[in-house]
Amino acid sequence: MTGLVLAQAATGAADTVTTGEAVAFWILGPLALAGGLGMLFARNAVHSALWLAMSMLSLGVLYMVQQAPFLGFVQIIVYTGAVMMLFLFVLMLVGRDSSDSVVEVLRGQRLAASVFGLGFGVLVVAAVARSLTQVTPAGLNQVNTTGGGNVSNIGRSLFTDYLFPFELTSALLITAALGAMVLAFTGHDRKRRTQRETVVARFRGEHARPSPLPGPGVFATANSVATPALLQDGSVAPESLSEIIEATAAEQLAEDLAEVSGRVAGPDPRALRGPAGTATAPPGASATAGASAAEGES
Amino acid sequence: MTPTYYLLLSALLFTIGAVGVLIRRNAIVVFMCVELMLNAVNLTLVTFARINGGLDGQVMAFFVMVVAAAEVVVGLAIIMSIFRTRRSASVDDSNLLKY
Numbered sequence: 001m002t003g004l005v006l007a008q009a010a011t012g013a014a015d016t017v018t019t020g021e022a023v024a025f026w027i028l029g030p031l032a033l034a035g036g037l038g039m040l041f042a043r044n045a046v047h048s049a050l051w052l053a054m055s056m057l058s059l060g061v062l063y064m065v066q067q068a069p070f071l072g073f074v075q076i077i078v079y080t081g082a083v084m085m086l087f088l089f090v091l092m093l094v095g096r097d098s099s100d101s102v103v104e105v106l107r108g109q110r111l112a113a114s115v116f117g118l119g120f121g122v123l124v125v126a127a128v129a130r131s132l133t134q135v136t137p138a139g140l141n142q143v144n145t146t147g148g149g150n151v152s153n154i155g156r157s158l159f160t161d162y163l164f165p166f167e168l169t170s171a172l173l174i175t176a177a178l179g180a181m182v183l184a185f186t187g188h189d190r191k192r193r194t195q196r197e198t199v200v201a202r203f204r205g206e207h208a209r210p211s212p213l214p215g216p217g218v219f220a221t222a223n224s225v226a227t228p229a230l231l232q233d234g235s236v237a238p239e240s241l242s243e244i245i246e247a248t249a250a251e252q253l254a255e256d257l258a259e260v261s262g263r264v265a266g267p268d269p270r271a272l273r274g275p276a277g278t279a280t281a282p283p284g285a286s287a288t289a290g291a292s293a294a295e296g297e298s
Numbered sequence: 299m300t301p302t303y304y305l306l307l308s309a310l311l312f313t314i315g316a317v318g319v320l321i322r323r324n325a326i327v328v329f330m331c332v333e334l335m336l337n338a339v340n341l342t343l344v345t346f347a348r349i350n351g352g353l354d355g356q357v358m359a360f361f362v363m364v365v366a367a368a369e370v371v372v373g374l375a376i377i378m379s380i381f382r383t384r385r386s387a388s389v390d391d392s393n394l395l396k397y
Contacts, residue, residue, distance in 0.1 A: 015301075015348065022299045029307045036314035036334055045324050052330050055311070059337050066304065068344045068356050071363075075340075078363055083333065083370050090374045091326055094387045105390050110321055117317030124309040132302045138351025150353075157357050169364050176368035183375035186382070 015139025024065050032058040045091050053084045067140040070151045214240040304345040311338035325377050325387050329370065336366045 035055025042048040056079045064072035104110060144150045158166050193201070202210050214229045214237050229240035311334060318331030340359040347355025381387050 015351075017299045017301065025299070025303060025307075029303070032307065033310060033314070036311050036318075039327070039330060039334065040314055040318045040321070045327050048327050048330055052334060055334065056337060059311075059341055062304070062341065063344050066301070066344050066348050068347070068359075071340075071344060071356055071359055074360065074363060075337075078367060079333075079337070083367060086370060086374060087326065087330060090378060093378065094326065094381050113317055113320035116320065117313050120316060121310060121313035124313065125306055128302065128305045128309055132300075132305065135300065135302065135349055137301050137349040140348055140351065140353070143351065143353055150356075153353050154356055154360070157353055158360070161354075162357055162361075165361060169361065172365065172368050176371045180371045180375040183372070183379050 015137040015141065021065050025062065028058040028062050028065075031055075032062070046088065049084060049087050049091060052087075053080050056080050056084065067144055068150065070154050301345050301349055305342060308338040308341040308345070311335075311341070323388050323390055325380070325389050325392075326374075328389060329373050329377070333366065333370065336362060 032055045035051045035053075035058065038051030039048045039055065042051055057076060060072045060075035060080065062072075063069075063075055140150075143153060147153050147156070201207070229237040231237050315331045315333075315335035315338060318334070319328050322328050322331065340362055343355040343359040343362065345355075347353060347359075377387060380392060384391055386392075
């Protein structure tokens, strides 16, 4: 088959680029380049995906212009239709805000990459432009018009000359599907415990303590989680201290704690009722409730 | 105009993709840049098929597309599982095997 194709090509007339093709190239080529550059410089990953979709669409049309209609349609259907939409799905799953950080982990890496890219591009473009000046393309007009056209010829070639790689491709696709399933499997098929089962398990000793941890206390001066809860005697409940927030040790709050626990005499709440010792207030009532509790302790 | 211009376009696209792989930090965008490089190579194959006058280059481009599709599926699944454990899709955050 290949020999036949090559023999036809050798006898065929040289391919020439028509004006229409040149117009299509000078429109679609810059569009493809703009799509690539837009993907490179877009801060938002979704914008990058859309720029890349534009670039791939332009490339698909360029394939069709270059007498490869089958590949052009496969490009549009598989790449822009399936692969890019898969990219967008994953972007939406991962979250749109997972954008690039501007911080350079390696110092000067962006500059080095830009210099590398510039040098690489200049080298490749110069090499291609210098080495391929005298080439006269054989063209695919004859191949695409005999034997049922482009699609039939590609199919015949796939199932005769390239049969073994084609079968390997099937193995690759099965492996990829299995691998994606294994990697994306989360294993959330266990039944959730009911509330009753949770309570029973808690009292059987599967947790450290049967009740939840006490919440943080709230003072008039601070309502942060760093503020510990107080027990009945005014001491700090050690289990309400956050393990993460170690910086707010109890001694930082010593003054507040002393005031609340009544070890220091606070302002007299009943001072406005009159002097102590009058008939309305019994002796000792001018002290705060916390103070009386402290006295009761001692 | 000769078909060489297609090769120049493909070289430029490949360069853009390579620079993107080096510069971007989001793993998904890095994957997109790899896709752009594969597409550039496909354009080269199609152009060479035309210059050569046979369909072998187009068949090769077809195989490249199949491999690229499989690669995207597995790669995105890996990115998803990394994101599930690390809560980040940045390639800078996956540095536990660094030292």
